[in-house]
Amino acid sequence: MQQRILVVDDEPAVRFGIRHFFEAHGLEVVEAETCREARELFRSCRPDLVLLDYRLMDGTALDLLPEMRAMDPSIPVLVLTAHVTVDTAIQVIKQGAEHFLPKPVELPTLGVMVARLLEVQQTRRRQQALVASRSEELNPFLGVSRAIRELEVTARRVLDSDSPVLIQGETGTGKGVLANWLHMHGSRGGGPLVQLNCAGLLSQFLETELFGHERGAFTSAVSRKQGLLEVAHRGTVFLDEIGDMDLQVQPKLLKVLEEKRFRRLGEVEDRSVDVRLIAATHQDLAQFVRMQRFRSDLYFRISTLPLHLPALRERPEDIPVIARDLLVRLSRELGRPGLELMSSAESALRAYAWPGNLRELRNVLERAVLLSSSHVLRPEDLQFNHALARALSTAPAECKEPPSEASELNLTLQEVERRHIERVLAAEGGHVERAARRLGIPRSSLYQKLKSLGLSSKV
Ligand SMILES: Nc1ncnc2c1ncn2[C@@H]1O[C@H](COP(=O)(O)OP(=O)(O)OP(=O)(O)O)[C@@H](O)[C@H]1O
Secondary structure, eight states: OOOEEEEEOSOHHHHHHHHHHHHHTTOEEEEESSHHHHHHHHHHHOOSEEEEESEETTEEHHHHHHHHHHHOTTSOEEEEESSOOHHHHHHHHHTTOSEEEESSOOHHHHHHHHHHHHHHHHHHHHHHHHHHSOSSOOOTTOSOSHHHHHHHHHHHHHTTOOSOEEEEOSTTSSHHHHHHHHHHHSTTTTSOEEEEEOTTOOHHHHHHHHHEEOTTSSTTOOSOEEOHHHHTTTEEEEEETGGGSOTTTHHHHHHHHHHSEEOOBTOSSOEEOOEEEEEEESSOHHHHHHTTSSOHHHHHHHTSEEEEOOOGGGOGGGHHHHHHHHHHHHHHHHTOTTOEEOHHHHHHHHHSOOTTHHHHHHHHHHHHHHHOSSSEEOGGGOOOOHHHHHHHHHSOOTTSOOOOHHHHHTSOHHHHHHHHHHHHHHHTTTOHHHHHHHHTSOHHHHHHHHHHTTOOOOO
C-alpha cells in the first residue's frame, strides 16, 4: 500500500524539491502552504507522516502540533526550521514532534529519517494489530469437503482486494474466524482490525461508535470521540450481524464505501478514511432486502465479494478433522495431553445436526473433556442438544412469512410464548445470550423460561 506524507512549507521551491525526492522513492506527497491548509489536509487525507516547517504565514508548528496530536497521535511529525534555538527545539519535542531538523535539510538524510519513522510506525501498528487479534489464530478452512476447499480458493483470491466482503453462514460457522484470517493474511494485515456487532444497537449509538462525535454534538457528548472507522484507518472494519444495522445508518455506511468519506456527529466537514469492510450475517440478506429491512443499494455494494461458510451438517466428512484439531487445542488449554476420540464417538459427531455449528462442536468436546477422566472420549461422553436440533429443523426460518393470524388465535399465551422463544432460539442457532437480547429480556430470565417451558439451552 502506498504511503502518504504531508509536506507543510510556505516556500514552493522547498515543497517542490521534497515532493520530487519522495515521489521518486514511491511515496505519495500532498502539499500545504499554510496552517489552515495543513489542518484540512491532515484531516481529509490522513497522511502516514508530516514534514512541517516551523514558521508559516498564519502560525507556527507549536499551533499545529497539539491539534494534529488530538486528531491522530499515531502520525509522526518531523519539524524543519531555519531558525533553531534550543528553546524552540525543546518546545517542539514537548508538543509531540518526533524530530527537529535544521534547514536547509539534505534530502538523502531526510529520506533515511522518513523511511525509518514510517517503518517504526508500521511495526507499531502491526504489533497493536497482533495484540488485538486472537492470541492463537484459528484455521477457517479445516476439512476436506469440496465446499470448504472451494471457499479457501475464493478467500485467497479476494485477500488483497480492497472491495467489501460479505461473509454469510449460519451461527457458529466461523464467520468471525474467517474475517480475522482475511485481515491478517491480506495486505492490510499490518493495520488495525476493528470489530463491531451491529445487533441490537440503536441508530445513535451505532453512529457514534462508527463515526465518532464532536464535543457537544448531543447532550451527553462531553468530549470528542474518535469513531471506529477512524481507528481502523489503513486496516479493516469487521461489521458482524450487518443485517441488524439500523436503516437510518445504512446510507451513511454506503457513503463511506463509495466516497471513502464520513462525518463525525456534530461536525461540518467530511473526513477521509481508508478502510476495508468485511461484513457478516447469519441472516438471508437478500430476503431482508425484499422485506425492505435492508437497503438494496448497500446490499449490492457489500456483496461484491460474497463468501459462504457451509454449515457443519452440510459437510459431515469435515467433522472428524475439525474435532481432532479442536481436541489438540483443548489438550493445550486444559492441560490434558493426548486427547482422542473413539471411532464410535467420531461417528456420533458425524451423525448429529449441529445447529450451533463449530461453536457447538467446541462446547460439546470441551464439556466431554471436562467431565471425563479418560483421555479417550466415548460416545456417551458427548452430550448433544437434540431438542434444539429438532426445533431448528421444524421451526420456520426467520425470514419466512409468519403463520396466519387465524391459526395463531387458537394458541394460549403460554403456547405463543413457547413458540416465539423456540423460533428466536432457532434463528440464533441456540445462542442464548443473543436470543435473550433479541427478546429484550436478561439472559437469566430466558434460562428460567426455558426451564419452566421444558426447553433445552445447551448450545
Ligand atoms: N476454524 C475454527 N477452528 C476452531 N474453532 C473454531 C473455528 N471456527 C469457529 N470456531 C469456534 O466457534 C466459535 C464461533 O466462531 P465465530 O464467532 O467465528 O462464528 P460466527 O459464525 O461468527 O458466529 P456468530 O454468527 O454467532 O457470530 C469460535 O469462538 C470458536 O470457538
